[in-house]
Amino acid sequence: MIKRIIEDKILADFRRKKVIVLLGARQVGKTTLLSAIEGGFRKILSLNCDNVDDVLELEGKTSTELNHLLSPYDLVLIDEAQRVRNIGLVLKIIGDLKLDTQVIVTGSSSLDMANEINEPATGRLLEHNLYPFSLSELADATSEREERRLLENRMIYGLYPEVVNEPADAKRTLMSLTNNYLYKDLFTYKGIKKPDLIQKLVRALALQLGSEVSYNELSNLLGVDRSTVESYINLLEKCFVVFRLDSFSRNIRNEIKKGKKVYFYDNGIRNAVISNFAPLELRTDVGALWENLMVSERVKRNAYTSSFANLYFWRTHEQQEIDLIEEEDGILRAYEFKWNTKAKAKMPKSFAENYQNSIYEVITPDHFWSFLR
Template identity: 55%
Template sequence: MIQRSLMPHLQQRLKKGKAVILTGPRQVGKTTLLRAIQQQYEGKTIWLNCDEPDVRQQLTNATSTEIKALLGNADLVLIDEAQRVKNIGLTLKLLVDNLLERQVIVTGSSALELANEIQEPLTGRKFDFHLYPLSVEELVNYSGALEEKRLLERRLIYGQYPEVVLNQGEEDILLRNICDSYLYKDIFTYQDVRKAEVIQALLEALALQVGSEVSYQELAQLLKIDQATVVRYIDLLEKAFVVFRLRALNRNVRNEIAKIRKIYFYDNGIRNALIKNYQPLNLRADTGALWENFLVSERFKSLHYAQKQVNSFFWRTAQQQEIDYVEEENGQFKAYEFKWNPLQKAKFSRTFTENYPVLSTAVINSANYLEFVLR
């Protein structure tokens, strides 16, 4: 088993009198992680799979008496796919408030319904965690840094979903299955979005614009829908853990462009599956975009698993001065340029370095990237 970086963080939150909520896209290993916790737990556990209709029925609008009867003498309660239970937040509130000796861990493959259901009832009663596709750190710990460097091109092309990583030679079939069966299924289930072809076209357009500024207006014109619908669909795709947004830094300098954003995919393989392109890097025109998407998504994983809070941006001016990625922590800035080729150089704009308290600058390439993505 590939050890997940979240495991020690989850274990540290047990027996604190609060629910542990684990969200993430389908097929990233949430159930496997739950099984690992169950195996290591010293005490009686109960597993409630909410894909089962009778489990859903027993957890829906249950009283504290009914919950206690269902759990028996188990002191660790594992609830998988909890977003499928109506009013699950109220059920969890009763469990946490009335059965203080029980520890509950909840997974949800989509934040859409789950977030709506649990945020208010569980205010102050939960710890939130997010599980991503496999991180570079997890893969380095599994197979070693040398092996991961050898496999870097495959990671850029096929991504890091666990099933894809562990089944070399079947990557395109597995990625197609994830895209067709899981990727944005929850959007249609919970948000009454009926135009699958529009979502598909939007994702393809975003996949082709990775690393570039995204215009909602241009997307609306391309898809022949209104701009408000584009914004809503991107927000839903973000909540479904398909894409995420990076905003522009705009604070001190004249001519900085503020109202633009970049949109990245959580996984390179998903991005390439959407445009049906698995060509090797030497035959591609989008290597730079793949490299940027890979590094930004890996950095987000690393920060999350380290439980480190920073502000993340890119930076650009009207004069086309730009920096690929900027982090702000405690009022100081780190600036990064991304170049696939180790021989490529990059200059950092004096407009930026003279107007911001810059702690460091670095060019991240295929030779030194581990320093950037490992904790």
């Protein structure tokens, strides 16, 4: 089994005696991770809230009833907790009990979980996000050399556990994930009025990968107002389909101040959305795929190392640009992503003049492990 980096962080959090919440997209390995964690415990209660009987064990219970249910165990696992009505209140009660029992809760999206947990249970929870495999996790299981050999495959098929473990069925797995799981939480969410619009929006975002996204252009393309586009992209973020980067600006003249770029958490899902698994030599979007892979891997790396860096892109009205700006503790790091290892790149003059102490680096297939580790 491929060990997840986050496992040790979760185990270290046990000493803090709080409810641990593990969020992530469907099929990224949450249940497998819980199986690895439970190996160190003797008395375990597992509740799967896809099962109505397990939901009824938690819904509408008093603190006395929850104490009676949970306290006999060393570890309690509550899977798919978003199925429980008023889950935030349930977790608040559990947190207030201050049990010796360690409780871990998982959810496949942060839609209702975020809305219901944050307010009532503030201060009682420790939250972690789980993503598809990272290249670092795979390299730890095999070697950096092996993962470098498989880099083109990762760019096309991505890093979902089932895709990595069953590469011969990668296309079928990704199409199934996209058609059956990607939108499942969204389509059952009370704010969604036009499910087909979500699919059209995701496809439009996939086709604009690596480019600045205009909400106005998307609203014209889809025939809905700008606020609906923004709202739906926000929901896609909460379901771990995409994430946004804002433009970096310190009010220097000619910097774009309100731009946005949208990336996919997984290259394979992006390619499944547009039904294109062609090899790299036949593609026109290789640069965008490399950029998406590296930016999404940096997001995973920062999350798993508890880095609180802010990520941006930078562009001027004269089309000078930098793919990724990372700001942490007052230090700016600028990254350019080039699939062509012989491509030349240097820090744009305007950026160099205005941000003189920043660090600039070009990330290519020959030079990326230090960026990801």
